[in-house]
Amino acid sequence: MKTKWLLTFPPELTGEPVTYTLIKNFNLKINILKASIDLNVSGNLLVLADGNKNEIDSALAWLGNTGVIVHPGDSQIVWNDALCVHCGACTAICPTKALSLDPSSWMVAFEGEKCLECGHCVPACPIGAISNNNGLHHA
Ligand code: SF4
Ligand code: SF4
Secondary structure, three states, rough: OEOOOOOOOOOOHHOOOHHHHHHHOOOOOEEEEEEEOOOOOEEEEEEEEEOOHHHHHHHHHHHHHHOEEEOOOOEEEOOOOOOOOOOOOOHOOOOOOEEEOOOOOOOEOOHHHOOOOOOOHHOOOOOOOOEEOOOOOOO
């Protein structure tokens, strides 16, 4: 199973090899989507973690014990399919192809799992079909 987490590190933990431990001790595949961490300053890491349920649950328990705060990272970007006119403007600006245009149907689709919450697509949409609910990132 894949799950997206926003990990918030308190200042005393910014130098800890947390992703290394998640990989080595919990057998997770970790894909770092976005990082803003400075030593001795609290930081955020948006990661996609892939593992079985036991591995995920064990890793979450360990993270909780270390003091790292885990926010469920389900995409807070909301793409309104009903409003979208499939112009493709957002797909040109999306760095991860979370918003993509099917070349055969010319229809746009959104895959939240690939989204790194950069927010760039929100102002790119001419009709306001995309919104950002998390308040953590701004375009
Ligand atoms: S927030 Fe960024 S990564 Fe996510 S869909 Fe929009 S442009 Fe793509
Ligand atoms: S920019 Fe807006 S209308 Fe155009 S494809 Fe993206 S979501 Fe749809």
